[in-house]
Amino acid sequence: MPTLEHQSAQPENPFSRLVPDQTIAIVPEFTLESGFVIRDVPVAYKTWGTLNNAGDNCMVICHPLTRSVDVEDWWSNLMGSCGLEGKGKVIDESKFFVVCLNVLGSPYGSASPLTLNPETGAQYGPEFPLATIRDDCRLHKLVLDDLRVKSVAICIGGSMAGMHVFEWAMLGDYVKLIVPISAPAKSSAWSISWTEAQRHSIFADPKYLDGYYSLDCPPLQGMTAARMTAMLTYRTRDSYERRFGRDMMDQPRPFVENGSNVPAAATVHRLTHNEGHSQTQKDQLRTTANMPTPVDSPSISGYSTPLIEKENAASVAYEPPQYAAHSYLRYQASKFNERFDANCYIALSRKMDAHDISYGRGNYEDVVHSIQQPVLVIGIESDILYPMPEIQALSNLLPHSELMIVRSAEGHDGILLEHEQINDRIVAFLQKHDHIREILAQEGVAVPKKGPRATLFASW
Structure with missing residues (x-):
């Protein structure tokens, strides 16, 4: 040869x-x-x-x-x-x-x-x-x-x-x-x-584009879901229970602006509902909070997304409670997305x-x-x-x-x-x-x- x-x-x-x-x-x-x-x-x-x-x-x-x-x-x-x-x-x-x-x-x-x-x-x-x-x-x-x-x-x-x-x-x-x-x-x-379920997590990401995505814009949400699923197969119920149980992560103090740290109820509900969705989503909410006047967002499947009013800008720093097990899976997925x-x-x-x-x-x-x-x-x-x-x-x-x-x-x-x-x-x-x-x-x-x-x- x-x-x-x-x-x-x-x-x-x-x-x-x-x-x-x-x-x-x-x-x-x-x-x-x-x-x-x-x-x-x-x-x-x-x-x-x-x-x-x-x-x-x-x-x-x-x-x-x-x-x-x-x-x-x-x-x-x-x-x-x-x-x-x-x-x-x-x-x-x-x-x-x-x-x-x-x-x-x-x-x-x-x-x-x-x-x-x-x-x-x-x-x-x-x-x-x-x-x-x-x-x-x-x-x-x-x-x-x-x-x-x-x-x-x-x-x-x-x-x-x-x-x-x-x-x-x-x-x-x-x-x-x-x-x-x-x-x-x-x-x-x-x-x-198990591997089929992981692949479909990637396929479901709108950025996947049948695999013709740019490396500058990969389907990270799909990869995150796939990695989390895989992590569950690598450990056991008892392993997770022993390590995390129902422990909660320490939460940061609410942001204070103009003497108020009380977020609007709708904002609390929305952020709690979407907790863990993505950091990008939180960044978008912060940008929206700085708008001079509220703007109605489009309706999706009959639901309208209420935007954050300027006087409630402090509320976008509100962090809903987070389970330690959730934090572990998100961390593992985030590190994986950097290298795969x-x-x-x-x-x-x-x-x-x-x-x-x-x-x-x-x-x-x-x-x-x-x-x-x-x-x-x-x-x-x-x-x-x-x-x-x-x-x-x-x-x-x-x-x-x-x-x-x-x-x-x-x-x-x-x-x-x-x-x-x-x-x-x-x-x-x-x-x-x-x-x-x-x-x-x-x-x-x-x-x-x-x-x-x-x-x-x-x-x-």
Whole structure:
């Protein structure tokens, strides 16, 4: 295979700049599972450590749905040194050549709705073709070949990344061990129903425009609703109850002007009714309050919106009571909107819906049973997105499987939050296998010292 061209920047995609020090390989041509051919395909990736002479000390870390290839940003608690016995860290870059590759459809550097279609010279937008989990693994294998990787010692990933882990396993002896965390071998009706609800939140935003929106005017209201829905699947009822209960946020004092801080009743009712709708709406109300005389607003579905009179201008600073749980969801959605794209979210969610390792390969049970690698299957006991009975049944089908149940009340988010349990169990799994022990027994390479980092990726 010819050496791939590499670049370090993607000017047309502002989100790619959020990922430090990644490399973007350009695959000249790639045929998707659908049969559609895409050209000049960017694939973003990041590596740690050094590939050994045998090319067999590669550890592939797959990234979750809304994360980038910067593993240090979201799984730094699993990074460190590992020995032949005892405690250690899974991601030992002094011994392993660690690689994380960005999937198709992600906003962080690989081909997606945000990258240029070489046929038109414009961004793909909603015309980006549907790609599958299987497409990602086949494409990423080309990049690993370019990096001179001969085999993968272990492949690890959670949630959507765990779906990729199962597809990597279908490459046979090329991948020696796999660790899927809270992930299915095929998506269930339950999980694809959640993603459908999230997509329709985006579709309902009038700014969505069938995906032909400007990046300067994205469908943020739809994204907010989609993200809030997703956040509910990542935790549990008990988690929210324990953390928030019915707590209220501290409210600012009402604004005082001309000696009055008493808002008009209609204004109080309207602001309470629309509490949490958007900051933009509140800014519009402030502008309206400064009008010299009241102006009637148009009627919508039989309701007229009373405007704020000048003498009640102080009332627009009135803040209705806000539940702590509401505040949490709004904050998470706001941070998400700063770092993600709606078309990419749709593309990735459809990819997850299509996931089924048995598609085109035969009976599902037979295909799962054909996986010969040792597998550490990890499930979260309180996960409502991929519940433990589903993970248990999958583990039972795998011929060389070990099952670990993570004890956590935090639901699907336990993948990131219960890092100590997950790390220790994977380390013990690593230390049991001869090819891993040979890697761990080798003299390690020097690892650059890492300092504290700020992050945009503090949530799923």
